[in-house]
Amino acid sequence: xxxxxxxxxxxADPPRRPPAGPADHQEAGEPVGTAGRGPRSCARTDHxDHxDHxDHxxxxxxxxxxxxxxxxxxxAVGRELQELLADRLTGCRxxxxxxxxxxxxxxxxxxxxGGRRIRPRLVWWxxxxxxxxxxxxxxxxxxxxxxxELIQTCALVHDDLMDRAPTRRGGPALHAxxxxxxxxxxxxxxxxxxxASAAVLAGDLALAWADDVLTGLVLDPGLxxxxxxxxxxxxxxxxxxxxxxxxxxxxxxxxxxxxxSRAIRAACLKSALYTVERPLELGAVLAGADETTTRxxxxxxxxxxxxxxxxDDLDDLFADPSVTGKxxxxxxxxxxxxxxxxxxxxxxxxxxxxxxxxxLEHAVGRADLPDGELADVRDVLVATGARDLVETEIARLAGxxxxxxxxxxxxxxxxxxxxxxxxxxxxxxGQVPQPGGPPPDDTLAAAxxxxxx
Numbered sequence: 001x002x003x004x005x006x007x008x009x010x011x012a013d014p015p016r017r018p019p020a021g022p023a024d025h026q027e028a029g030e031p032v033g034t035a036g037r038g039p040r041s042c043a044r045t046d047h048x049d050h051x052d053h054x055d056h057x058x059x060x061x062x063x064x065x066x067x068x069x070x071x072x073x074x075x076a077v078g079r080e081l082q083e084l085l086a087d088r089l090t091g092c093r094x095x096x097x098x099x100x101x102x103x104x105x106x107x108x109x110x111x112x113x114g115g116r117r118i119r120p121r122l123v124w125w126x127x128x129x130x131x132x133x134x135x136x137x138x139x140x141x142x143x144x145x146x147x148x149e150l151i152q153t154c155a156l157v158h159d160d161l162m163d164r165a166p167t168r169r170g171g172p173a174l175h176a177x178x179x180x181x182x183x184x185x186x187x188x189x190x191x192x193x194x195x196a197s198a199a200v201l202a203g204d205l206a207l208a209w210a211d212d213v214l215t216g217l218v219l220d221p222g223l224x225x226x227x228x229x230x231x232x233x234x235x236x237x238x239x240x241x242x243x244x245x246x247x248x249x250x251x252x253x254x255x256x257x258x259x260x261s262r263a264i265r266a267a268c269l270k271s272a273l274y275t276v277e278r279p280l281e282l283g284a285v286l287a288g289a290d291e292t293t294t295r296x297x298x299x300x301x302x303x304x305x306x307x308x309x310x311x312d313d314l315d316d317l318f319a320d321p322s323v324t325g326k327x328x329x330x331x332x333x334x335x336x337x338x339x340x341x342x343x344x345x346x347x348x349x350x351x352x353x354x355x356x357x358x359x360l361e362h363a364v365g366r367a368d369l370p371d372g373e374l375a376d377v378r379d380v381l382v383a384t385g386a387r388d389l390v391e392t393e394i395a396r397l398a399g400x401x402x403x404x405x406x407x408x409x410x411x412x413x414x415x416x417x418x419x420x421x422x423x424x425x426x427x428x429x430g431q432v433p434q435p436g437g438p439p440p441d442d443t444l445a446a447a448x449x450x451x452x453x
Contacts, residue, residue: 064135066128069142073124074117080142081112081149088209102181103198106174107206111153113169119152119279120145121421126283126297128414136222140286143213144231148279150210154203155242155274161199162250163334175199207239230285238278245269252337256365260346263339264306271312272305276425296408300422303401307394307426313338314390315427317378329374335365344386356380398426 069076085108092104127133127141159165160173167173172180179195186194214235218228248266251257280301284294315324316331317340331338341364348356359376363369381387401422405415 064138066133066138069124069138070128073121074114076142077117077120077145077149078112078114080146081114084143084146084209084213085112102178103202103205106177106198107153107157107202107209110157110169110174111149111206114149115169117145117149118425119148119275122276122279122301122418123148123283123286125414125418125421126280127287128283129408129410129418130284130287130289130293130297131411132283132287137286140217140220140223141283143217144282144286147210147213147235148282150206150213151239151242153206154210155246157199157206158203159246161196161203162246173199174202224288227285227288231282234278234281234285238274241269241278242274245271245274249336253335253365256335256337258337258342258345258364260339260342263337263342266337267306267309267313267339268302271309272302274305276305276308276422277301293408293410296404300401300404300408303397303404304422304426307397307401307428310339310390310394310397311427313340314387314394317374317381318387329369329371329377332364332374332377333367333369340381340386340390343389344381344384347384347386347389348380351384353384356384394426395428398423398428401426 089100089104089108092100123145124141127137132141156168157174160168161175165173166176171177175195175198177195178198179191182191182194185191214231217223218232220228223231245266245268248262249270252262252266277298278301280297281294284297289297313331316326316338317329319328321328330336332341341360345357345360347353348360359373359380363373363377366373402419405419405422408415410418
């Protein structure tokens with residue numbers, strides 16, 4: 001299973017200044033917080049580059065200034081992670097140097113390198129759209145966003161292991177990296193097993209750290225009791241839904257359960273809920289939004305999340321790999337039960353198109369599928385009408401998402417940022433109606449039924 005990361009599309013909230021202290025090139029064993037510092041970095045607190053200097057770009061965000069976070073949400077979350085993970089890594093080094101080097105440092109580097117922080121941005125702009133922004137809420141939102149990035153690390157590290165994916169985020173996948181580290185000192189089977197075991201444990205560590213963060217928030221006496229209870233409930237649901245979606249995906253892959261309804265169910269759990277709906281709900285809860293507003297945001301998030309997954313499924317076959325960041329046709333070669341493939345099979349069956357069915361039967365699940373035969377799969381999706389069907393459904397779901405968003409009583413400027421973010425992740429700029437127009441057709445396809453459940 002491959003957890004999706006929206007890549008290659010314009011960001012909805014571009015930073016006006018680069019995030020401080022990026023960790024993209026931090027080496028194993030390098031103290032956290034030193035990576036990425038250029039020649040201007042300085043240990044003196046009276047230097048503008050020092051985190052505690054009054055003019056440092058992260059100081060206002062750490063102090064709870066919502067407007068500072070508005071300027072650069074990913075950067076603010078990155079700084080929160082830097083502080084949090086530095087503390088965790090210090091503790092791990094005190095336990096054992098080998099464990100810290102092989103596991104903890106890799107979890108730290110992977111998490112801080114990050115993607116485009118989609119989930120944290122959804123949390124933040126949901127909070128702001130619901131009127132949140134006092135210092136306590138800012139700190140709670142950044143902590144929650146950091147926890148989401150850690151649980152995403154868990155998901156991706158485990159996902160790469162299950163998919164036997166060699167790379168992630170421009171470098172070796174964690175299991176492959178550990179295997180390579182020990183290739184010269186252990187027999188190949190032992191190094192291979194060690195890499196797999198390390199990935200399991202690294203994912204577990206990331207999940208444990210994420211839970212630590214949320215537990216700290218729930219127990220914080222400064223958090224309103226009702227908010228703490230709601231926050232804990234959303235977090236509990238999110239974790240279980242993530243695992244359920246991951247299992248449905250790999251189970252469908254193993255059993256070739258390529259039915260549209262099954263594909264939509266897996267997409268709902270792993271993307272609509274985990275990636276979009278729950279982060280929006282977390283932001284609303286932290287802002288103290290009422291139940292009606294929260295439910296409306298959840299409906300908007302579920303529709304956008306399904307559109308996001310369907311877009312990713314199409315991109316796997318039809319988008320430029322230099323834009324998506326992954327090789328074309330990976331889902332086909334892995335035999336993933338995606339909605340476009342399931343729809344193509346259903347349409348070919350309905351029309352008795354034996355050639356199309358033969359191409360799909362021959363190609364799906366073949367790890368060694370050559371590019372020429374992958375092109376045949378693309379032709380099948382076009383000829384059967386599956387590609388057009390999915391594009392139509394993406395636009396419908398995206399429109400439904402914005403319609404739901406328009407129904408909520410939200411702060412206008414932040415709602416506009418949230419609307420732009422939902423449009424970005426569905427890949428439908430200029431293709432969806434603006435809020436306030438008539439609602440989309442109520443005749444829902446399978447995906448829409450799941451989205452509005």
